[in-house]
Amino acid sequence: MAVPSRSETDGDPIRIIAVDDHSLLRDALCQLIEAEDDLTVVADADRTQGLAELVERTAAQVVLLDVEIPGSHAPTVVAELTDRFPALHVLMLSMHGDTQLVQELLARGARGYLHKSVPRESLLAAIRNAVARDPQLTIALPSSGIHGSGFAAPEQQRLSPREREVLTLAAAALSNRQIANRLNVAEGTVKRHLRNIFEKLGAVSRIDAVNKARDAQLIPRP
Structure with missing residues (x-):
């Protein structure tokens, strides 16, 4: 069942x-x-x-x-x-x-x-x-x-599971295109997720978002 x-x-x-x-x-x-x-x-x-x-x-x-x-x-x-x-x-x-x-x-x-x-x-x-x-x-x-x-x-x-996935891959220095290929989504979808992440975390860049997410224990540290 x-x-x-x-x-x-x-x-x-x-x-x-x-x-x-x-x-x-x-x-x-x-x-x-x-x-x-x-x-x-x-x-x-x-x-x-x-x-x-x-x-x-x-x-x-x-x-x-x-x-x-x-x-x-x-x-x-x-x-x-x-x-x-x-x-x-x-x-x-x-x-x-x-x-x-x-x-x-x-x-x-x-x-x-x-x-x-x-x-x-x-x-x-x-x-x-x-x-x-x-x-x-x-x-x-x-x-x-x-x-x-x-x-x-x-x-x-507030971060969705997909946003965490995107941010974890971004923290591994993958490009938007590489993240899109890894997750089997459009590159525009990755960009939208990143915009949402920046807004939610109050971040101004990918590095800033990664650092804030790590400080808040949202994604693992290396």
């Missing part, structure tokens, strides 16, 4: 699986979600074994997955889920802000990474954003000195 896309389920609650080995946190998470009319928890689990079968059985659209479940390697779990269910959206929850792990999880197909201390509204917004027609990656990490809330700058939530 394929995971339904949002267009196939417009008007229906977003179907969510919560996976966390701490029962109190998992129960609280489920209660928070169930209080929303447009969200529903179709299953919860304390381990990742059998998670793919659970996704298939429940036709879940979003999996909220704790990064630190014992006996589980989160990047492998994410890759297996997203390979088997391309329309599935996996959001990672963690008590840690390991940026290298964040990059690995996003590269494996996770659609977001949120620290467990994020406000309730941020978590709910991340779930809704994940199934939007033009979803964007959501990253909320503790970060000293960045904004009063202590979380990563909003630019991290």
Whole structure:
């Protein structure tokens, strides 16, 4: 059974699986979600074994997955889920802000990474954003000195996955034409993405955009 896309389920609650080995946190998470009319928890689990079968059985659209479940390697779990269910959206929850792990999880197909201390509204917004027609990656990490809330700058939530791809390739010194060939898009599309990136990051050049993106942990450093 394929995971339904949002267009196939417009008007229906977003179907969510919560996976966390701490029962109190998992129960609280489920209660928070169930209080929303447009969200529903179709299953919860304390381990990742059998998670793919659970996704298939429940036709879940979003999996909220704790990064630190014992006996589980989160990047492998994410890759297996997203390979088997391309329309599935996996959001990672963690008590840690390991940026290298964040990059690995996003590269494996996770659609977001949120620290467990994020406000309730941020978590709910991340779930809704994940199934939007033009979803964007959501990253909320503790970060000293960045904004009063202590979380990563909003630019991290505004760059689309494609814009990140373009900027990562630009950081590798590829030309617009080379980026277009790599992504199998028109060169004009690459230029449009770069214009959008410059505007979102307040950058004045490719180098400026790359530096700002690296400082904000949007793309990996070399």
